Amino acid sequence: MVRFSFFVCLVFSVLLFGADVPKESQNPCQNELIIKVNQQGLKSIRFYQLPKYYWEARKCQKLQNRNNLIAQNERKQIDQDYRESYRLEGCASSCTYLAAVAVLYFYASRAMKKS
Amino acid sequence: MEAGILLGWYQPELTGLDTSLESSAGGSEIIRKNLLLGYSFSIPLFPSARVGYVQGGSYFSGASDTTQFSRKLIYRMFVLETYFRPLRRLELNFALAPMWNSAVIKLDTKNTKSVWDAQIGNYRIDVQAPEKMSNNYFGFASLIGIRYYIFSWFAVDIKTGFMSTNYKAANWKLDGKIISGPVLKIDEESIFLMQLIFSW
Numbered sequence: 001m002v003r004f005s006f007f008v009c010l011v012f013s014v015l016l017f018g019a020d021v022p023k024e025s026q027n028p029c030q031n032e033l034i035i036k037v038n039q040q041g042l043k044s045i046r047f048y049q050l051p052k053y054y055w056e057a058r059k060c061q062k063l064q065n066r067n068n069l070i071a072q073n074e075r076k077q078i079d080q081d082y083r084e085s086y087r088l089e090g091c092a093s094s095c096t097y098l099a100a101v102a103v104l105y106f107y108a109s110r111a112m113k114k115s
Numbered sequence: 116m117e118a119g120i121l122l123g124w125y126q127p128e129l130t131g132l133d134t135s136l137e138s139s140a141g142g143s144e145i146i147r148k149n150l151l152l153g154y155s156f157s158i159p160l161f162p163s164a165r166v167g168y169v170q171g172g173s174y175f176s177g178a179s180d181t182t183q184f185s186r187k188l189i190y191r192m193f194v195l196e197t198y199f200r201p202l203r204r205l206e207l208n209f210a211l212a213p214m215w216n217s218a219v220i221k222l223d224t225k226n227t228k229s230v231w232d233a234q235i236g237n238y239r240i241d242v243q244a245p246e247k248m249s250n251n252y253f254g255f256a257s258l259i260g261i262r263y264y265i266f267s268w269f270a271v272d273i274k275t276g277f278m279s280t281n282y283k284a285a286n287w288k289l290d291g292k293i294i295s296g297p298v299l300k301i302d303e304e305s306i307f308l309m310q311l312i313f314s315w
Contacts (some may be wrong), residue, residue, distance in 0.1 A: 045176050045315075050315075078267050081264075082203045085163045088199045089163065092164045095164070095197045099197070099209035101258035103275070103277065106276070106277040107305070112301075
């Protein structure tokens, strides 16, 4: 009897409170991945979320009849990456010179050995 | 963070392995000797530098009637890489990398099962007796490369440079004992690496 009443309570509570659970938005443009990418860039989402993002973004493009959503976000991320690393500063440049000189020295000494 | 699949090419002289099964094996010598397969991953240190790990390996495995022979030469680079983008999708990178390498030769002999059978009776024990010798050695590599971003999260990276190692044929270990192993000329090698990079 106790088990039965527990089961009845469980079923009713699921029916009652389950009705209040908000349904996921059907509009692909309102998908949280697309919103996040629009606001924070493509690298704000995880790598494994990329296929889902592309899927939703494609659906959104079709819905809104605009073909540049994916390309626009891609360009935005590329621009952001470019702004962050278009020049070398501080100890990064020292490491660069060192690596370049080491490689050049190696090839030059090898060429001299051969000749 | 970035992860990559690596394909490399170098020209070692594996003279010490010329008498092994490897020399009589068929197939392409380029795949057996010159090709490096591996992976890499790295994390950004600050906007124009990253640190990472690159591992490339040269592998061979072959068998005769009684012996299974395999060897691998593993090159591990702990990379400090700096980079900048002269163009939006194009990156130039420069890497300095201390290395910790290892070479492993494994020999499985099947005929030892007859010895087992002779000792404990004919139970047809199908066992192999593996023997493994290994050698670990330091090295240093310096590379310059060019990377093209096809997408912001996917790029093709091509590097060239050299690696210098202190491999010594007299430093091999077998069952805890130091022995002499094959003479390999891998002390100064120019290398080419191509990587498919996934970044996020």
